[in-house]
Amino acid sequence: MIEREGDFGKIIEEERTMLTRIVSGLRYLGQGMRLMVGMPEYSTYVTHMHHAHPDRPVMSYEEFFRERQEARYGGNGKVTRCC
């Protein structure tokens, strides 16, 4: 009986890791698609600012979005795509 419960627990555990894998897979997919158009992960930026520069102001998502857009396309000679 106890053994069975152990099995059951294992199955739940496996399903949970499966689920976290799918969730993190989807998260990476979203991240990947945004980065394809030059938009890095906002939460990574916020975490970085909190850790590395707690004294400095953090851009809001909107500011971050505009800043990145300007950086990618703003005609600073960067070649962001190919023939």
Next chain:
Amino acid sequence: MNTFIRKLGWFAFAAAGAFAFAVVALNRGEAIGALWIVIATVCVFTIGYRFYSRFIASKVLGLNPTRMTPAYKHNDGLDYVPTNKYVLFGHHFAAIAGAGPLVGPILAAQMGYLPSMLWLLAGVVLAGAVQDFIVLFISTRRDGRSLGDLIKSEMGQLPGMIALFGTFFIMLVLLAVLALIVVKALAESPWGTFTVAATIPIALFMGIYARYIRPGSIGEVSLIGFVLLILSIVGGQYVQEIPPLAALFTLTGEQLTWLLIGYGFIASVMPVWLLLAPRDYLSTFLKIGTVVSLAIGVLIISPELKMPALTQFVDGSGPVWSGSLFPFLFITVACGAISGFHSLISSGTTPKMIRNERDARFIGYGAMLMESFVAIMALVAASTIEPGVYFAMNSPAAIIGTTAESAAQTISQWGFHVTPEMITQTARDVGEHTVISRTGGAPTLAVGMAQILSDVLGGQAMMAFWYHFAILFEALFILTAVDAGTRAGRFMLQDLLGSFIPFMKRTDSITANLIATSVCVAGWGYFLYQGVVDPLGGINTLWPLFGISNQMLAGIALVLCSCVLFKMKQDRFAWVTILPAIWVFVCTLTAAWQKIFDANPRIGFLAHANKYKEAVTEGTVLAPAKSIGQMQQVIFNDYINASLAALFMLVLISMLAFGIRTALRARALGTPTAREAPFELLPVEVVSRT
């Protein structure tokens, strides 16, 4: 035991690849399924990746997983961000994949599918992917600096300037040839023109939406844009059926040229969020989606290859472009095998986001294999079209005439069975008035894709939809490239001119901006116009020039890689980049030489100029000129093109000289002289995590 099984596995894999190759190469007479090409490709790429790229990673470059990367060193959460390698792979692939690998193999298919396939496979494994990988490695070890900077610091100030100068001209030729492809695809096609024109208001709406209505909602706005795009394709059919509307959107090549030039100018001075960024979202996602669905389509239906493995045109007499297999096949295939442009991407945003040096192999080498796979798909799409129809679509009117009857007659004489009905039926299937002389590659790819995709989804009735979907997808990312390329070209020009006229360097000055933009647009516009009025279709002139310029840049990048290997004291492995460099140099210089001096006026610019000069002295007028004045213009164009080819040769030869000088100096010294960022360890917690 384990290693034995593993070895056995690789042996079986190699055998499968060899078998698929034998089927593809040795089969005569019967049509074979495209699946064999895919199997051969997958086997070659897997073996190349597993063994050759591993050799480069461990022996040649000595990738060090504990070494600091720019992403951690300069981490700012913006440009420098340590990024998951699969996510970064997507970013890098999206940046390197463009129209080049799709169009090149389609044009090269006139010699049969086998030469292009062999060069794509051999070229990417031994040259193209090697270049991308090593440039990425070099830049990653130098704080993610750009190609121009890398050349300046490793080879000297002057070679750096020369490389930048060369890059600017590549940009002009590239934009001209891309724009030419769009013009050729949309001329006299109200459905296509309407759909592509509709992308402008759609993008404007998306731009405003993503800035003011729902700021930063990229996914949402792209989805809305996608739905609107599909509606515009459906709407295009109605436009075509309503005569007054159809007349409005039926434009000649010359009209489209002027519209594109005007568009290029306006679009590149508008704020980026309004038009460029939203269209970039659409074109990027559409590109990835289309490429993936094409690959799935090919796998599901394994279409028959109707093009012969080799055609008689390997001798250089082909109608699509002229010149013999060596060197012009290698120039024409271009991007899918090795693309110099990638060295700009590999030293652009990607090295700033690499989490661990070790990932450079997967991202640099792997993404290029993927790009080559896309080129193979394009080759398959072109080869599944009936060869007679392929030649009707890709031969200029000067050779096959303008009617289905004349085209069918000429092409049948070449030995490809085709009837006028087959040509007109193809046009009807895809919802166009005509497919004759739709040169430039895009319409051919669209017909091939429409056949494959309609087999998977929708059947015959959906063919016209898929055709215009494919045209839209190509036009969309070409227009994005024209816009972004003009901006990049403007900046390069301001940078270059700024060395002589300080005022021009001021990127905040509107006057300086407008001057540089005008020069850029006039530059590519000139080549575009010249290509559009050329009776041989323009592609015959511009694609080789583009191929030469692109391979020239690859040559420059490979010289840099070789120099760095010598400076790292890895002399015994320098052949890894020297051998592909030699091949690229030989092809590029031979092709440029023949484009200038060949006695055949279809190949040599000077011979073409002489033909017109003789006609002028005799007082006759040759097409496309309608007067002696226009004859003079044709002669002038020939001289410009010849000078450009000569300029590319000069750039390449001078870079070779600088490269040899750098290598000799490095060899004379006993210690490594590569100017890498000083060695630092990755933070401990990072090393244990990855």
